[in-house]
Amino acid sequence: MEQGASMGSDPCTPCYTSNRDPRDYRNLIVLTLDAARDAVRRYVSSSNCCCRPRAEEPVIERVTQMPIYRYRLETFTETRHVEKICKPYTGQRIDAPDGNPQAEIWDIDVYTPKMFHEESKKFPLPGSGEVKMCPKCGGRGRSKCSGCGGSGQFRCRCSSVSRQKSRNKRCPSCSGSHRKRCSKCSGRGRRICISCKGEGRLLYSQQLVVKWKTLRSEVVSNVSEQGLSLPLILLQKVTGETMLMDDDVTVHPIAGFTDPPEISGTSERLIQDHRNVCGPSCHILRQRQTVEMIPIAHVQYGYRGRSLSCHVYGRERRVFAKRRLRNLSFSCSVL
Template sequence: VDRSPAGDCLPSAGVADLSFEADSPPAPPAELLDRLPSYDWLLQGGGRQIFFPPLEAPGRPLDQRCWSSFMDLSRVPTVTEEVAREALLSFVSSKCCYGSAAAGDLVIQELKQQTLCRYRLETFSESRISEWTFQPFTNQSVDGPQRGTSPRLWDIRVQVPPMFHEDTRKFQVPHSSVVKECHKCHGRGRYKCSGCHGAGMVRCSSCSGAKRKAKQSRRCQMCSGSGRRRCSTCSGRGNKTCATCKGEKKLLHFIQLVIMWYNSLFEFVSEHRLNCPGELLAKAKGESLFKDENTMVYPIVDFPLREISLASQRGIAEHSAALASRARVLQQVSGVGAGARWETSGAGPLVP
């Protein structure tokens, strides 16, 4: 018999001697896994490892550019009074409580233009992480070390998504699979229910097992006078199917390759004296003066605005430092755009 915490003796006939469910790690202890020649480090470093990419060959040599042809700011569109008023009315209409009368009658007295340049660098990189994982073993084919040596993670060829499209994919490393007894249920496929201690019945919560409610002569209707009710945790079975192996008793362990493609962004807007939030300037559209796309782009040299040249050097250095030890750069694109920021001043009509 099993004895409940309150002292009730509950029958346990026909219930297998199963261990209670307990917290367990997502992966079994290292000693349960066979040591694979190329991946011993996984068993020593917590079951997860980031692989550093191989060094890439230097990019193309730097080309000298003549910036006079790029700095033709006549391509930047001008703003007329009609365009300014239309933009103001469009802004007013986007606000539910703004009236359009003042914007329509406003007398525009002056339009001030200030030209801005923006440098933008986008780096598309790939990083790879390997980790032990498992799934229920259902007698599927096992691709284990006996079939060959597992390739190094950066030697595994996969289909790269379109450039600058972020994505995450998972792959099973070839020849890394091994079948082991489930570490959660110790190969039983089930575990004893912790709610009823394997009995399938629990003390009635209505009468607290007394079969009758306090100060009442009739029997408890919730348990029909038995003092016990069917365990709701296991539906009266006394045990539950192991959630780890799904009742299969064994697990297929293998090394999983996780590949992440990520975009890193650096932006810089030239110095200005505009009372405008930075996020709005970042969304502004302008004329593209220059664009460079390659496996590795170079800093801009001798740009007419020195701060743009310095920003390009800083952006490339920041991306190189951040990605050098954890990712491989697949493609970079940099560019400089120019646009005009217009400030409008005006006055409302005089009211007699």
């Protein structure tokens, strides 16, 4: 377990929704000989070399239990900020400023989201609307065409060709006029203003942007003591037996957890870390902490005359071997 951290608050005993004596789980997590054999058999058959259509049975020699504990803290947060927006004004009714100071953003009622479900929503702020003339087109709704500079036409390429050549052959593109109509503005010289979409006026307003996110942290224990050679990243993909689950508006550091004892310190440190990460622009809506025991066993087995080993881990009984079976050379005498 990583180092713990001390905190000023008094940890109190929380109301856990699932809290069984850890000893109950000892029996659940034991990888029986049959389970070990099944897992290794699956692994061996998926790694068989091509010259052996029928696999030999692996013989389990020794199963060493080495369970680890995983503490996980999830904090569901809400952040808010105000964003200015502007769109063409099409005559719609607006919430004009009423002279009252705007409400604090945390006093505005928004709907309650589904807990631990990440999303983002925008809500118009009442009383923030203001209509102004479009600065880009000066309220005309149209602006000078950038393609032709406002003339509605431009010089044809033929005008740069030598006079001799143009006299001999009439340019098919401009019929000899040396001018071409601008296709961007259809020869009008002006185009609909892209800012106000031709309305001439813009509606400036503010909206409240609310984001819901989940902070997740997890720590596994017992690893260094056991000299576990299983890459820890693999454990993220498996589940364990839940020993404790505490789900509340805010959770308190776990107290009185004796097996393993480091869980309490880890819980205290991560809860404080999540509070620090949150800061004033972020509110905690819900927290959930879990302690899981992940079953892991080191299995030694005999296969095709060699003594091999692997780890079987998680409730899913996945297999990890440092030396992959398919990379080992066996004598393939039978074809």
